[in-house]
Amino acid sequence: NVLTLTLEDGGTQTVDFTTVLAAAGTDDQALTLAAGNILTLEDGGTVDLTAFLDNTDNQTITTFSLDNTTNVLTLTLEDGGTQTVDFTTVLAAAGTDDQALTLAAGNILTLEDGGTVDLTAFLDNTDNQTGAEVAITDAAGNFTSTEVEGALAELAAGSTDDQALTLAAGNILTLEDGGTVDLSAYVDTDDQNLTSAVVIANESVEIQINDGTNTTIDIRDADSNASNEIQTITSTDGSVTVTPSGINYNLSVPSADPTVVTAGTDISVTGDGSTATPYVIANTRPDIFYPPSIEVDVATTGTGRTIDLHAEYLAQYGTPTVVSAGAPVAIPTYANNELYYYVTYYDPAVFANVSVNNVGVMTYDVIASPTDYNTLINVVFVAQ
Incomplete structure (x- = not known):
């Protein structure tokens, strides 16, 4: 869009019509120059260029200026004169084209004021060629085929490698079709201390x-408790056994020589020494003794009177009045259920209904006072 004017003395001047054309749209009309220096437009309109002939004025054009508002081109001459060119007529003839465009079905572009353009040939999704129709350039010479489909077939055929591998002495891995790999660097040779x-x-x-x-x-220790690893092992039959499992060990004690228990004079033995029936050793000679003497009030008669013979026995044996040198303070005693109680004699003229229970409580009646103020009741204790 640049107009170049060449002057007689060899100088040139240019005018850039880009701004004008951008404002007026595009106008691709053909121009013809007729006799008489008349410039004719293809669609009509003429411009008389006589004033611009280079053989009428040999002045140099010093300045070009184009007023974009008035569309007037002003040329300033060397001697001070000016010439103008009004392009209003040209632009009016060219007009402006602000038509709307619509794209209809079938890829047809339609202009608002008429005219259509078929865009089907420019679609990017209509290339349905097969691989055999597309040529390839194989500069490296990897394929014998010269088209895509054949090259892909060759690539697929050669994509498997079922070679056998063998490991030879010296840690050399050998491929069936040739080629080796030295594995020495990967052998476990780390002998660090x-x-x-x-x-x-x-x-x-x-x-x-x-x-x-x-x-x-x-x-x-993870739980910071040094005592919770101490184990207590108990046994009910005299042996100690830990079942072997993990870090456990058998600590059973071998059977020792059996203990022989034999009965003798005044000694009896029962049981077989097992847990169920252990040995029981007993004194076969009865431990017989008389309880200490006590007073019985018979000054008056009465029935259902009681005396706790075992309690009287504990009182006197537990706190004797006199003790020999070196002897314990108390005499050993039996519990009330460890003794048998017997009344060997009582005065029937004074006592009646005499009895004693299994814990040593004697019950009696006083039926008369003794004539000489004395009477007897004899009691015997026997250890069970």
Whole structure:
């Protein structure tokens, strides 16, 4: 869109019509120059260029100016004169084209004022060629085929490699169709030494490896309780056995020589020594003794009177009046259920309905006072 004018003396001037054309749209009319220096437009309109002939004025044009508002081109001549060119007529003839465009079905572009353009040939989704119709350029010579489909077939046929692998001496891995890999660098040859050093006594130890990174290990009891690993083992039959499992061990005690228990004079033995029936050793000679003497009030008669013979026995044996040198303060006694109680004699003129129960309580009636103020009741205790 640049107009270039060449002057007689060799100089040139240019005019850029880009701004004008942008405002007026595009006008691709053909121009013809007729006799008489008349410039004719294809669609009509003429411009008389006589004033611009280069053989009438040899002045140099010094300045061009184009008024975009009035569409007038002003030329300033060397001698001070000016010439103008009004392009209003040209632009009016060219007009402006602000038609709307619509795209109808079938890829037809329609102009608002008429005219259509078929865009089907420019669609990008109509290339339904097969791979065999598309040629390839294989500069490296990897394929014998010269089209895509054939090259892909060759690539698929050669995509599997079922070679056998063998490992030879010296850690060399050999491929069936040729080629080897030396695996020596990957063989386990790490013979580094490990050492340890105490970091904190009874708490942590550092494991050291030459050519490697040291590691500190916490050796403390995880629950910080030193006593909960102490186990108590009990046995009901005299042996100790821990069933082997993991870190457990059999601690059973072998049977020792059997204990022989034999009965003898005044001694009896029952049971077989087992847990169910252990040995029981008993004195076959009765332990017979008289309880201490006590007073019985017979000054008056009465029925259902009682005396706790065992309680009287404990009172006197527990706190004797006199004790020999070196003797215990109290005499050993039996519980009331460890004795048998007997009344061997009583005065029937004074007592009646005499009885004694299994814990040593004697019951009696006083039926008369003794004539000489004295009477007897004899009692015997026998250890069970």
